[in-house]
Amino acid sequence: MHNPELATLFACQDELIGLFEALTDVIFCAKDRHGRYIAANAAFIRRTGKRSKRDVIGSTSSDLFIAELALRYDEQDQAVLSTGTPLRDELELIRRTNGALGWYLTTKLPVRGNDVDPEPVGLVSVSRDLLTPSDENIAIEGLQSVVAYVRDNLVDLLRPAELAIVAGCSTAQLTRRMKRVFGLTATQYVLRVRVEKASELLTRSDHSISSVAADCGFYDQASFTHRFARLTNSTPAQFRSTHAARATHRP
Numbered sequence: 452m453h454n455p456e457l458a459t460l461f462a463c464q465d466e467l468i469g470l471f472e473a474l475t476d477v478i479f480c481a482k483d484r485h486g487r488y489i490a491a492n493a494a495f496i497r498r499t500g501k502r503s504k505r506d507v508i509g510s511t512s513s514d515l516f517i518a519e520l521a522l523r524y525d526e527q528d529q530a531v532l533s534t535g536t537p538l539r540d541e542l543e544l545i546r547r548t549n550g551a552l553g554w555y556l557t558t559k560l561p562v563r564g565n566d567v568d569p570e571p572v573g574l575v576s577v578s579r580d581l582l583t584p585s586d587e588n589i590a591i592e593g594l595q596s597v598v599a600y601v602r603d604n605l606v607d608l609l610r611p612a613e614l615a616i617v618a619g620c621s622t623a624q625l626t627r628r629m630k631r632v633f634g635l636t637a638t639q640y641v642l643r644v645r646v647e648k649a650s651e652l653l654t655r656s657d658h659s660i661s662s663v664a665a666d667c668g669f670y671d672q673a674s675f676t677h678r679f680a681r682l683t684n685s686t687p688a689q690f691r692s693t694h695a696a697r698a699t700h701r702p
Contacts, residue, residue: 476580478545478555481562483573484532486511486525498545517689519680527559532571535561542639544646544682545578552650552683554581554643556634581634592628593618597637601644605668611637645669646682653691660687 471479471492478498481490488507499515501507512521512528527538538559545555555578561571589595600617601609614637615625622637629637649667652658658666664675664687680686685693 471577476582478578479576481573481575482528484571486528488515489573516684517680517686519677519686520684523681528574531559531561531574535563535571537561542635542642542682543578544643545684554635555579556581579634584632588632592632593620594628594632597625597629601641605645605648606666607668609641609668614641641668642678642682646679649675649679649687650683650690653687654694660691663687 468490471477471494474492475494477492478494479490479492480488480495483489487509488511489509491504491507496502496504496507499507501515507515512524515521516524527541530536531538538557541557541559543555543557544552557576557578559574559576562573562575563569564572589598597614597618600614611622611625615622618625618628620628625637629635629640633640633643635643645667649663649669652663652666653660656663660675661672664670664672667675669675669678676686679690683690
């Protein structure tokens, strides 16, 4: 490896890291213990909006993302590094390479030094694209009623046990079905639908942000803004402004 810091962080070959370049539906990055990016694939570079790896390597989360999202990433990283415990299947809304928003599950793993110094020297992170399942797959697992119920009752407090009753199964069975079809738990799925609905209202209506929050089942505007920003890398106001600007420039 040409970068000595990268060689210390990874006990693998260059080809393994280079493999992530071919995975267009997987966002990959690595950080040292100080929170600096020391490796990233092209999908990650595109997500940051930067032109090349030179603009990303050596920077930190706060250099690349809005404050709310950078704080979230730093909190995740510190938990992984301080405890040595992986973070698995964290739900995120990320812009795909074609510009469309897509749901991803993020996993972060600590990378340890050696037997002499077992403390984490950094971490690796991958975010996997959750492609939209087909109606056939939803039907096979008997989840049509759950999908419709969530959509029609979005303003209510939706608990997994309630959704299990709708599906006619146990909560554990519902979790397994949801994971197979959507890659998500029932709670994650409800949050996904709420944010998707909010994104639609912000883009296609002039409803106030507080109204959007209420219509999508968030506790209040402050809670909505916080959750939306941490998932999408933009506040509701920023999201609306960005999409309005894109609509204005469409041919």
